[in-house]
Amino acid sequence: MVPAYDERDNLALLLAEIAAALNGRRYEVIVVDDGSTDGTLQELKSLRRQYPQLHIIAFERNAGQTAAFAAGFRAARAPIVALDADLQNDPADIPALVDTLERTGATAVVGYRTARHDTSWKRLQSRIANGVRNRLNGEVIRDTGCSLKAFRTAAVRALPLFTGMHRFLPTLIKMEGGTVTEVPVGHRPRKHGVTKYGMWNRVWRSLQDAFAVRWMQRRALRYRVREEIDDGSR
Numbered sequence: 001m002v003p004a005y006d007e008r009d010n011l012a013l014l015l016a017e018i019a020a021a022l023n024g025r026r027y028e029v030i031v032v033d034d035g036s037t038d039g040t041l042q043e044l045k046s047l048r049r050q051y052p053q054l055h056i057i058a059f060e061r062n063a064g065q066t067a068a069f070a071a072g073f074r075a076a077r078a079p080i081v082a083l084d085a086d087l088q089n090d091p092a093d094i095p096a097l098v099d100t101l102e103r104t105g106a107t108a109v110v111g112y113r114t115a116r117h118d119t120s121w122k123r124l125q126s127r128i129a130n131g132v133r134n135r136l137n138g139e140v141i142r143d144t145g146c147s148l149k150a151f152r153t154a155a156v157r158a159l160p161l162f163t164g165m166h167r168f169l170p171t172l173i174k175m176e177g178g179t180v181t182e183v184p185v186g187h188r189p190r191k192h193g194v195t196k197y198g199m200w201n202r203v204w205r206s207l208q209d210a211f212a213v214r215w216m217q218r219r220a221l222r223y224r225v226r227e228e229i230d231d232g233s234r
Helices: 008-021 038-047 066-076 091-104 120-137 153-157 167-175 199-219
Strands: 002-004 029-033 054-058 078-080 108-113 149-151 180-185
Touching: 002 066, 002 078, 008 029, 008 038, 008 091, 038 054, 038 078, 054 066, 066 078, 066 091, 066 108, 066 153, 066 167, 078 091, 091 149, 108 120, 108 167, 149 153, 149 167, 153 167, 167 180, 167 199
Parallel strands: 002 029, 029 054, 108 180
Antiparallel strands: 078 149, 108 149
C-alpha cells in the first residue's frame, strides 16, 4: 500500500519495480492519492492500463499519511506492505518482509535502514525523533521512521488511528497484544519530488504524538477472560 502526495514522477518506476519484485506472486497495489496537485491521479489512471493489480483511492483533499494508511487498510484484501512513493525504499525488499511475516507468525515486520542516503541534517532529525518516540513509549524499534513494513490486515484494521499515528504502528500493534519483528532493508537517494517532512513534523510533531501514544498505553484495557459460559441461544 502506497500513500502518495505529489509523487507523479515516481509512480511508473515504482510500479515497475514492485512488479519485478513480486513476479510470480499474487498481489495488489493500493495507491492512496492524498490530495495531490501535480497530476498524480491522472498518472495513476494511465498506469492502471498497464498494471491491472493497481487499486486507486483518491482523497478530495490532502488528509495526511495516517488517513491514507487507514483508507488503504480498509480497502486491502491481503496482507499489506506499505512504502513511500518516493522510491527511497526498495521494493525488492518486500518479499523478505512478507516471507518473514509468514515464517515467524509475527503480527508485523518492520524494516530498518542499514545505510541512509540522506543529508546529515535529515539523519540527525530522524535520530532525535526516533529516540524521542522510543523513550516516551518504552520502545526499542531501531528505525521508527522507516515506512517499509508488513502487517497482518486484520490487526491494522483494528488499530485506533488518529492523525500522526502512522509513526507508531508497531507500538499500537503491541498494545493490542501483537508481536513485532525487524529486518534490515535498503535505502536509496530520492529520485524525484521533495521530502514532505521537516524539523517541525519530524521531531516536534513526533514529540506531541508520542505523548498521545503514551496516554493510550497507560489507559489501554488489559484483561484475560478466564471462563465464559453461554447457553448458545443467541
